[in-house]
Amino acid sequence: MSSPLLAVSGLTKRYRRGGKTIAAVDDVSFDIEPGETLALAGPSGSGKSTIARLLLRLIEPDAGRVEFEGGDFLSLNGAALRAQRARLQMVFQDPLAAFNPRASVARVLDDPLRIHGIASRKERPRRIAALLERVGLSADLAGRAIHEISGGQRQRVAIARAIATKPSLIVLDEAVSALDVSVRRQILQLLLDLQREERIAYLFISHDLGVISAIAHRVVILDAGRTAESGDARAVIDAPQSAIGKALVAAAPKLNRTSKDSDAADRQ
């Protein structure tokens, strides 16, 4: 077997709140293989976003190791870290908050191409158009301001930005949670297409097992910062072992259409 793309072990992040210290992420370990989708599931506050931010080096852990593409990702700093960031990208939940409110679509896509020296200034407009078409958008959108386009279009732009630097792994933190059902289905399909064609791995974070069952190969279920259970996505969703796993399955409307509570649970 080849070595994993990402190997996380013993990842821990504590926050001080009031007088006491809480572990937002507590000794979490998992691997992601190239081209694979691993889902991180768990209720709100279970530490999913904290793990995403730790992996992206937006915050630093108190303990643990992160190996990415065979190197110690946590020891990288400065220019070396910025360069390696091309390989590890992120898509945020709220695509409006994720972009500079003053930016245009073109600028949002131009930045990664410029920063990583992927294309010359003259070549970049063509690359931007190609990226937009790659994610199913019209190239004409380049001139628009970020706030002028729809939420679904914005999330496609976010995906275009993430793939601009040809990453091997994209972390998606609740990336489809704010979208309505039909748009969500299209975005999931886009992610699947990109994965098949470019062999990108995803760390797909969601509280919704319905969405996870549509996209993930494996799943890790978190509860209060700890791993409650993990395994093949189908197997875990069909027969959850942990209490939190069972609760999440019960709350997922698509998996449990007969439940009268499912709609209410979905809206929570």
Add this chain to the structure above:
Amino acid sequence: MNPLRRFFRTPEAVAGAIILAALCAMALAAPLFFPGDPQAIAGPALLPPFQDWSLPLGTDRLGRDVLAELFHGARTSLAVGLAAAATALAVGAIVGTVAGFAGGGVDEVLMRITDAFQTVPSFLLALAFVSVVGPSLGVVVAAIALGAWTGPARVARAEVLSIRERDFVAGARVIGMHPLEIAFREVLPNALPPVLALSSVIVAAAILTEAALSFLGLGDPNRVTWGGMIAEGRAVLRTAPFLSIIPGVALVLTVLGVYLAGEGVVETTAVRRSLS
């Protein structure tokens, strides 16, 4: 309703805008109406206003045309006020952004420096600076800015502290953007609106400080200033009070105009922001 129309429905703002427009017209038209040196002798000394059509506001102790001096003084007041305020806002925005964005020791040091500047009264600071370096237009601008940048720095820092936690800053880091580019291209422009909201007060204060410096004889000696005119007139305050009153009234109107128009702009844009 668009902000421009809302602005023009506010009577104070309109009054301020009219005064400001008149002032700008005066400043721009000065070399046209009064070409040549405004400090040259134009007629008999101490001619009272409204006596001679060619010298409508009369002459001063040395026989210089008061109206010409007033026009050229508007140039100095506006130029110094705007340049000093722009300098103060730029320095403040940069210092505040670096402090807020870098955090830690850098923040600590920059904010202690800001404290130090803020504890010294800004007029004393300007006075000391001009006394040491010597009066010229650039020095006066720098001297006034020296005491005015701390407010913008604090406001910018507070704004940056909240902006740097937003997702789009995280997004900029994720794509590998250099921290300096994040600070100055992503964060600073978004922190500017509340900083710019200070400009009316800063411009008004800068114009007053310039006048006070000139009054004390610390203005640029090669330029006519309203402060200098008031100081000149003081010697003959009993016999020719208009020599002090005319530039004094101009000064008060200017400061009022700048303040009212500036507040009007802030008000209308703030309303728009809270509506959206």
